[in-house]
């Protein structure tokens with residue numbers, strides 16, 4: 001089916017790379033006019049140009065959209081350029097570090113709060129007055145790690161759990177204005193993050209991630225973009241407050257808390273356990 005988003009105006013944050021780039025291109029092919037938003041160093045101009053070359057309509061917006069003034073500026077650009085706003089995709093996010101919490105840096109934690117949480121807060125807040133006028137919708141990036149956690153980047157999973165609850169709350173309070181709010185929860189997707197050479201994951205984590213996924217592979221950004229497109233379209237007119245997993249089955253299988261965690265982590269502490277808490281009563285499993 002084509003032209004599911006004909007006549008719609010969409011902002012896609014983090015639109016210069018990975019899943020966001022695929023969302024921008026999918027939305028444009030389905031007829032939307034797209035604002036491709038990203039950091040100044042992101043290739044958002046390239047994505048907008050590629051869309052234009054294909055015959056679509058897109059414009060780039062470069063700024064840190066976690067700052068309220070920039071978020072407002074992004075919404076203003078959409079309205080100035082295309083006359084309205086129908087769809088906000090809160091896709092921007094960061095995955096800066098892989099470490100056990102005792103070694104996790106404060107910088108990485110703060111960086112995630114800004115770019116994974118405050119970006120969705122600032123953009124949603126700025127967009128809502130326009131979405132009220134069009135009875136539009138918001139689709140935000142959650143994650144399988146927001147449902148079941150992720151070892152070695154536990155704070156990242158926490159930020160995604162926040163997004164799930166935040167968006168569900170928004171769905172309830174904004175229904176009275178005709179605004180729908182939904183979440184897409186990708187599993188391991190084939191972007192820079194899930195490759196040892198381009199992201200913080202080591203080879204073990206990359207391998208475990210694939211093994212833990214019943215479908216046995218990473219998803220493609222395009223497979224995720226298809227679900228964003230459905231939720232953003234009028235076909236999903238009775239869908240709000242929903243979390244759509246696009247994860248190859250990893251969440252309903254075991255997921256990062258189980259199979260993805262390195263086997264060295266699945267052990268009892270090396271010193272003796274309080275007997276009350278020892279699984280085997282009076283003996284430690286290790287001593288058997």
Ligand SMILES: NC(=O)c1ccc[n+]([C@@H]2O[C@H](COP(=O)([O-])OP(=O)(O)OC[C@H]3O[C@@H](n4cnc5c(N)ncnc54)[C@H](O)[C@@H]3O)[C@@H](O)[C@H]2O)c1
Pocket residue numbers: 013014015016017018019020037038039042063064065066090091092093094114115116119141142143144185186187188189190191192193194
């Ligand atoms: N790749 C995966 O396996 C995976 C899994 C689950 C969820 N996700 C989520 O999907 C989304 C996209 O991930 P991706 O893998 O495509 O990563 P990516 O790094 O390719 O894309 C994220 C983009 O957001 C931009 N960005 C971040 N903060 C920003 C800000 N404050 N202002 C402007 N731009 C900002 C980045 O520069 C980047 O271009 C993220 O929210 C991520 O948490 C990804």
